[in-house]
Amino acid sequence: MPRAQTPPGVDRRRLRRVAAVVTSLSALIATSIVTGPATASEAALSCALGRTDAHHSEGVDGWNGAYPRPDHALDAVMIFLSFPHAKPRMSPQRLSRDYFPATSRFFERASYGRFHLRAHIQNRWVRMPHPATWYGIQRDWDSGRRSDYLRDAVAAADPTVDFSRYDLIYLVADPGAPGVDADATKVVNLDQPMYADGVELRRFVTVFEHSPPDRNVLAHETGHVFDLPDLYHRPESGHGNWDTHVGDWDLMGSQFGLAPEPFAWHKWRLGWITDGQVDCVNPDRPRMHALRTLSAPEAPGSHRRPRLLVVRTGPDSALALEARGAEGNDRTVCTEGVLVYRVRSATASGEGPVQVLDGHPGTSACWGTSVYPPLADAPLAVGESMNDPEDGVRIQVEGRSGDGEWAVKVTRSTS
Incomplete structure (x- = not known):
């Protein structure tokens, strides 16, 4: 070599x-x-x-059986969410290239070929019922508004997405919509699951990144889906390294x-x-x-x-x-x-x-x-x-x- x-x-x-x-x-x-x-x-x-x-x-x-284990192929769906009064400036196909195939290749290398993340890109915008500002999107998000966001996203996508086919769900917000806060990107774990297409939905990766996004951000968030912890230290004041x-x-x-x-x-x-x-x-x-x-x-x-x-x-x-x-x-x-x-x-x-x-x-x-x-x-x-x-x-x-x-x-x- x-x-x-x-x-x-x-x-x-x-x-x-x-x-x-x-x-x-x-x-x-x-x-x-x-x-x-x-x-x-x-x-x-x-x-x-x-x-x-x-x-x-x-x-x-x-x-922990509550999490999918990435020791085989897993299927992920990437759903793109738009909002009233904000026309997206980029297509879902263009935004998807910010994340794939780079994220899949990262895991291929890291796992020595043992894990394959298969991305299924939804090449259309799914319209949310409320403007992004209505949901109050931010890093430390009000749980009620966050739940509303997830329920609305699943309901809006369900007519065209069969959730039973996928192991991971990425919800990508239009990065140009007013009220979309890039600092709010995270994995949301639900104590009480949602249901769609006959399956429980317990975990979502909510993406609010600018384009281009932070380097390796989707791989980091996907790590949480596999039960990996945050290793950074968040200063109490929010300032500092x-x-x-x-x-x-x-x-x-x-x-x-x-x-x-x-x-x-x-x-x-x-x-x-x-x-x-x-x-x-x-x-x-x-x-x-x-x-x-x-x-x-x-x-x-x-x-x-x-x-x-x-x-x-x-x-x-x-x-x-x-x-x-x-x-x-x-x-x-x-x-x-x-x-x-x-x-x-x-x-x-x-x-x-x-x-x-x-x-x-x-x-x-x-x-x-x-x-x-x-x-x-x-x-x-x-x-x-x-x-x-x-x-x-x-x-x-x-x-x-x-x-x-x-x-x-x-x-x-x-x-």
Whole structure:
């Protein structure tokens, strides 16, 4: 496989390679590969955190059946809503190109071809009964007006849309209509379902984006449909940086991030990484562990190579390690290396269920392009290490083999 080109703005010092990797490194990597079952978490690995009652819990020991699981093909309908006294300036076909096929391709790459999002575009405007201003559309939306919006949208679309055919519903508002607030784009989950065409409708992706929309916005919202949490931090005042928890890493933190590939932990939850690609680490029994770059595509035999190392640190917490590189969805990554983050399965969406640990706390990178430069250089390069005093763990990146496998050692820290 050709090597990815160094993207603009990448710190080349952090992308350096060892000039000569000794043959023993490849042997150490090979012996660390763990085989496992064919589906995610069937074996209930010892490092797999259990699901909790937290909203969008990061537990991986089971699947919440209220959400569709993206481990096969799913069908999505995209419905375009217009409003009285506001003539749309663009056609549904033109607006749909803001989202597809890019969103489907993102998930194809992220899932290593395990998930196919099939978009069904409704090539006509569906007229809503009230102006957009009547619904009071905004980020923190009045639940009554929001319910009115959903009921009216389903009723208006039902004569031409068979809702029973689809797993996901995207409702796209005319971006030029007065009263359409781009900040209101979100997934709406209903406690009491609506009904149409003999099926329950429990979840809608409501889209109010400008054209062109925010980068990766539809993939972010679709992640919520699959039970993934928000990883950003919303300041109490509404002002300040929202990206202090995970920075550019994982689009559930920021849809603008330079490295939007979902965390390996999320891929494990979704079924895109199997137990055989997860290596449970015991720091009291140090050995060399291998990591295949997360965004690297599957290759013959690579489905048995670890993409995630996990150190269980408590009943509801773990340290996760993965290798990030400049290819696939991460082609614009700021720095390459081994990324370390803490996962808490009892922490709710938006409250910090994932926290990236900064491998270089005294520096920043990619000012002007990164959503949070202090974490843009968080990964560890070859020859670098970090201590996590909270859990008494030391992580060392020992090398990288010729085929791109990273070699990592995890031990108990002495300080």
